[in-house]
Amino acid sequence: MDVLCFATQGPESSDHHRVAHLLAPLHPRFIRVDRLRKISLPLTILREIKRHRPEVIVIEGTGVAGGAAVLCARVSMGVPYVVSSGDAVSPFLRAFHPRVGLAASVYERALYRLSAGFIGWSPYLVGRALHLGAPRGMTAAHFSLGRAQVGARETIRAELGIPPDAIVIGIAGRLLVDSRHGYCYGLELIRALRRTDRADLRVLIVGDGDGLPTLTSLAGNELGRRVLLTGGVQRERVPDYLAAMDIGALSQSTDLVGALRYTTKLPEYLAAGLPVVAGEIPAAYDLDTGWLWRLPGDAPWVEEHIAALAQLMESVSLEAIATKKAQVPRELELFNSELQQQRVCAFVRETVARAKRQR
Numbered sequence: 117m118d119v120l121c122f123a124t125q126g127p128e129s130s131d132h133h134r135v136a137h138l139l140a141p142l143h144p145r146f147i148r149v150d151r152l153r154k155i156s157l158p159l160t161i162l163r164e165i166k167r168h169r170p171e172v173i174v175i176e177g178t179g180v181a182g183g184a185a186v187l188c189a190r191v192s193m194g195v196p197y198v199v200s201s202g203d204a205v206s207p208f209l210r211a212f213h214p215r216v217g218l219a220a221s222v223y224e225r226a227l228y229r230l231s232a233g234f235i236g237w238s239p240y241l242v243g244r245a246l247h248l249g250a251p252r253g254m255t256a257a258h259f260s261l262g263r264a265q266v267g268a269r270e271t272i273r274a275e276l277g278i279p280p281d282a283i284v285i286g287i288a289g290r291l292l293v294d295s296r297h298g299y300c301y302g303l304e305l306i307r308a309l310r311r312t313d314r315a316d317l318r319v320l321i322v323g324d325g326d327g328l329p330t331l332t333s334l335a336g337n338e339l340g341r342r343v344l345l346t347g348g349v350q351r352e353r354v355p356d357y358l359a360a361m362d363i364g365a366l367s368q369s370t371d372l373v374g375a376l377r378y379t380t381k382l383p384e385y386l387a388a389g390l391p392v393v394a395g396e397i398p399a400a401y402d403l404d405t406g407w408l409w410r411l412p413g414d415a416p417w418v419e420e421h422i423a424a425l426a427q428l429m430e431s432v433s434l435e436a437i438a439t440k441k442a443q444v445p446r447e448l449e450l451f452n453s454e455l456q457q458q459r460v461c462a463f464v465r466e467t468v469a470r471a472k473r474q475r
Contacts, residue, residue: 278320
């Protein structure tokens with residue numbers, strides 16, 4: 117089977133590693149995407165499609181440049197494409213670019229309706245895509261990118277100056293600012309921590325992005341003491357930093373940007389054996405077997421959620437964490453990478469077969 121593939125976030129992104137693993141048995145060819153050349157990127161992708169004339173294109177992510185290219189290829193050359201995404205497209209675009217409005221909705225509907233199928237990172241996203249016109253859908257809920265090295269917890273804590281008996285609540289991810297709310301991952305953790313006086317409490321935020329200066333400023337005199345910001349770390353080392361934590365934060369709003377997601381963090385937290393604190397999103401009910409703290413509030417930046425998080429930070433004990441930790445499922449079938457790979461490859465093969473029957 118001739119499969120052409122690219123990740124809209126580029127070849128160095130975790131999205132690329134995800135789709136490369138999921139499609140590995142099909143031996144796809146990859147288009148190298150340069151995100152810095154957004155204006156010329158659609159033409160670059162179209163030239164590659166025209167040159168290879170694949171049986172199907174698989175696009176990981178919904179960036180407009182990549183989406184425009186596969187839409188054009190579908191209309192002008194009849195090449196079918198499959199979209200894989202971890203976000204609700206138009207709500208996500210509006211969150212970071214509030215003025216796009218109607219254009220984002222039109223783009224999302226066209227991308228799904230003209231596709232041959234949709235691979236969602238959660239069943240909620242698959243349902244949304246089918247509702248908006250995707251002809252077929254399936255879930256590939258992501259997977260852990262690796263396990264921590266032996267002794268990683270002690271090593272990372274020593275590097276960061278975290279006492280062995282300290283309670284560490286943390287998050288790992290891209291620290292991008294939502295312009296509507298002035299929010300980025302980790303902001304609520306710092307705000308909640310600053311309402312407590314516990315000397316044995318730490319907030320650990322792993323990642324880089326345009327929100328890092330905001331977090332640095334908000335930490336104030338707690339920076340380097342109770343608030344630890346690592347900046348960017350190598351992807352292979354992320355599991356080591358997760359091992360240094362006691363609780364992982366799943367910072368998702370209950371609107372369409374956050375409620376439809378599992379996010380990449382969830383399988384990585386579970387692989388690290390971390391209990392999770394989350395908002396009242398569907399996943400926090402659907403997947404909970406006793407390893408979650410659910411906090412009220414429509415979003416991590418609202419007062420209700422921050423107050424509840426501060427109360428949890430003030431009262432949580434090592435014993436309570438151990439009780440939650442004992443309930444963490446180390447291997448949910450939902451996040452099994454080999455099963456996802458088998459199912460995605462079957463979906464792509466059958467999608468191509470269907471496209472051929474319809475010609």
